[in-house]
Amino acid sequence: NAGVTQTPKFRVLKTGQSMTLLCAQDMNHEYMYWYRQDPGMGLRLIHYSVGEGTTAKGEVPDGYNVSRLKKQNFLLGLESAAPSQTSVYFCASSYPRTSGRARETQYFGPGTRLLVL
């Protein structure tokens, strides 16, 4: 049981390049989230998903797109990277519906450190 995993761990991009961050979870969670963490800012929600094929915007969605084609995967895309997107990105998941556990408790992946030059 790997929990929540993220790929890649670290990436350097040039301004204007694109990339996709992959999040995978093996806990059969319904909900998945993408956050970014900047110094002194806590974690801010970018996008989230309440199920396969559904996504919604969080508080800082501009410049990002997401997709959830499979329940266990949640992808975060940057179409044209900007230096302001330099950050650490965390994926999280929650709500194992069939286990009866609470939906509020989120489990985080190890993070992806992104540097945009």
Add this chain to the structure above:
Amino acid sequence: GENVEQHPSTLSVQEGDSAVIKCTYSDSASNYFPWYKQELGKRPQLIIDIRSNVGEKKDQRIAVTLNKTAKHFSLHITETQPEDSAVYFCAPYRAGRGSTLGRLYFGRGTQLTVWP
């Protein structure tokens, strides 16, 4: 949305002392109150949580207290150890409304340093 404030932003204590971090929130619809610990370069990890129908919860050296009327909850760490050094985040959960999903709102974090 929810307005979350954490105090202090930094806290230094001597090993063995107690540490208290306070989190205030604005939305009375919040009904779940977790604390996350994040060590340097690691992921946030849930260390303790409390629901709105409970006033206090303890787990060994850590405890969380909730004052729903005043809209604040606090993390208490007793007999601190150097391995408690980390950034601690509160993240009150505001229940969903209509089509809006319930979600966590993270504070900006408190850097706790425990000196041996």
